[in-house]
Amino acid sequence: MDGDMTGRLGYLGLLIAVLGAWVIVEYRGRLGAAIRAGMAWALIFVAVLAGYGLWSDIRGELMPQQAVMQSGQIEIPRARDGHFYITLTIDGTPLQFMADTGATSVVLSQADAEKLGIDIDGLAYGGEARTANGIVRTSRVRLSDVTLGPITDNRLDAWVNEGPMDGSLLGMDYLRRYRIEIDGDKMILTR
Known part of the structure; x- marks a missing residue:
């Protein structure tokens, strides 16, 4: 345990001791009231933890997602970080994917490639790409049954990046198949 962790544990212990002393003084002779107050605070704490844990599950319902309009256009809302995220169904x-109009190719992170059943250890990383993080090795793969809304493409060439990536990038190799329009806080794709 390093010094920083020891300091944090010491501070936490001191805080618990002060809080415990206050409870003893405040509720002296009223054990039932102390237990009720403790249970109320414990339930509040558990509710906050549950809300935090469920946030990733419910945020998709609370935040707008991409939508297919009656005209066949696909509207993608701008995320809080300023990017547009598009969900494709592949096989x-x-x-x-993060829509990246500055990227030429579709680039899969290793984690996403594994989700598609691609054996990343068996790939031949013979290509190279110049990225913001420097030069990385890549391996070409072919994706089939790529669906966005009502549109399915039978095949799409992509690259698996050997370097670390937070997520996959949807470059112009795919996006150029659509007419792209940015209207305020939404991207509209039309084919």
């Missing part, structure tokens, strides 16, 4: 597996 029945939904994957989220």
Whole structure:
């Protein structure tokens, strides 16, 4: 245990001791009231933890997602970080991509490639790409049954990046198949 952790544990212990002393003084002779107050605070704490844990599950319902309009256009809302995230279904597996009009190719992170059943250890990383993080090795793969809304493409060439990536990128190799329009906080794709 390092010094920083020891300091944090010491501070936490001191805080618990002060809080415990206050409870003893405040509720002296009223054990039932102390237990009720403790249970109320414990339930509040558990509710906050549950809400935090469920946030990733419910945020998709609270925040707008891409939508297919009656005209066949696909509207993608701008995320809080300023990017547009598009979910494609590839061979029945939904994957989220960041739309990157500055990227030429579709680039899969290793984690997303594994979700698609690609053996990343068996790939031949013979290509190279210049990225913001420097030069990385890549391996070409072919994706089939790529679906966005009502549109399915039978095949799409992509690259698996050997370097670390937070998520996959949807470059112009795919996006150029659509007419792209940015209207305020939404991207509209039309084919």
